[in-house]
Amino acid sequence: MSDDPSERGSAMEGGGFYNRHSAMQATGAAALLALWEDAYRTVDIGQGPVTIVDFGSSQGRNSMIPMHIAIDGLRDRLGPSVPIEIVHTDLPSNDFTALFEALATDPNSYMIGTSGVFPFAIGRSYFAQLLPPKRVHLGWSAWALQWMSTSVVKAQDHILAGMSALPSVVSAVEKQQASDWRCFLKLRSEEMRPGAKLVAGFTARTATATGWEWLLGELWSAAGEMGKDGMFSEEELNQITIPIGLRTLEDIKAPFVHSGYFADLRLEHLGLIHVSDPCWEEFETSGDKATFARCHADMTRAWSGPVITSLIADIRRGPQLASELFARFERRLLQVPRPHRPYMAAVVLSKRP
Numbered sequence: 001m002s003d004d005p006s007e008r009g010s011a012m013e014g015g016g017f018y019n020r021h022s023a024m025q026a027t028g029a030a031a032l033l034a035l036w037e038d039a040y041r042t043v044d045i046g047q048g049p050v051t052i053v054d055f056g057s058s059q060g061r062n063s064m065i066p067m068h069i070a071i072d073g074l075r076d077r078l079g080p081s082v083p084i085e086i087v088h089t090d091l092p093s094n095d096f097t098a099l100f101e102a103l104a105t106d107p108n109s110y111m112i113g114t115s116g117v118f119p120f121a122i123g124r125s126y127f128a129q130l131l132p133p134k135r136v137h138l139g140w141s142a143w144a145l146q147w148m149s150t151s152v153v154k155a156q157d158h159i160l161a162g163m164s165a166l167p168s169v170v171s172a173v174e175k176q177q178a179s180d181w182r183c184f185l186k187l188r189s190e191e192m193r194p195g196a197k198l199v200a201g202f203t204a205r206t207a208t209a210t211g212w213e214w215l216l217g218e219l220w221s222a223a224g225e226m227g228k229d230g231m232f233s234e235e236e237l238n239q240i241t242i243p244i245g246l247r248t249l250e251d252i253k254a255p256f257v258h259s260g261y262f263a264d265l266r267l268e269h270l271g272l273i274h275v276s277d278p279c280w281e282e283f284e285t286s287g288d289k290a291t292f293a294r295c296h297a298d299m300t301r302a303w304s305g306p307v308i309t310s311l312i313a314d315i316r317r318g319p320q321l322a323s324e325l326f327a328r329f330e331r332r333l334l335q336v337p338r339p340h341r342p343y344m345a346a347v348v349l350s351k352r353p
């Protein structure tokens, strides 16, 4: 498998599945809206078309509300005639068909009730420059920047690279995440206009917790069960490492510590949000364990299914083995339901005016 994320098939579960099963991500995005509102109300626009970029949009459903409120806010500031470009970016393997269908049919589509709005999509990794220099006024990125630019780090003790306890894996993930963060910042700085702002939320951790311990511990245990039943060898289990790392707030701050700026970007805001669990809220009302387990199994499959399938050595049986893994995972979640509350970093960056 290629280590270049633009070549590997690690986008979200296709056929609109991610759009239908990403309520947790929607809950996290909602917690970023106050920061976003402040950004689009205060950003320096200057003349001409406004360009808003959504980095790691996936199938677009969770971007509808943030984009819609930004369009409305900018219309209040700039009047009806200024064109607004919305550029959604993701990996080439992303289900862009679902994105364009959502733009046409989702009840929250930002195309409804607006005019002079022009949606575009770019199928290319954001570890490359995606837009011409000084083009972008506003950037948005939700739940994407935890993905590493490479899948070379393999954890023998966990399904998620960033949750390994092995010192060599911990340090390789930290190094990769530090280098990816600097790379992302430099590239976005090139694209941003002076005074532009970027709001990002992504999976993060405290010094001791990620919030994913229960959920991904169960996924790893389900994979281990399959190993015991002869469906995966030890080597295959080592290979199945989701290339995600979780940064601390200190890691995120690091490039800015020396001078307050990095690549002409200033860290205007940095916070840690403890995201609530929409499946748990439903469970508390219904008491329905099966629905709770299905809710988390589908949501987990929506973001991790394709990458897990692509890492299963037996390519022909990959989809079947992945289905078995998620069925066992769901059965495990049924045993002792509990809230899943991940940590999300909330970041606002501004480009030097």
Ligand SMILES: C[S@@+](CC[C@H](N)C(=O)[O-])C[C@H]1O[C@@H](n2cnc3c(N)ncnc32)[C@H](O)[C@@H]1O
Residues within 6 Å of the ligand: 005, 006, 010, 011, 012, 022, 025, 026, 029, 055, 056, 057, 058, 059, 062, 063, 089, 090, 091, 094, 124, 125, 126, 127, 141, 142, 143, 144, 147, 149, 303
């Ligand atoms: C969990 S989804 C988040 C989607 C959406 N922003 C949301 O809030 O629901 C993460 C997205 O980031 C994308 N992604 C991961 N690495 C990327 C990269 N290097 N370049 C562009 N997109 C990337 C994935 O393909 C996926 O669609």
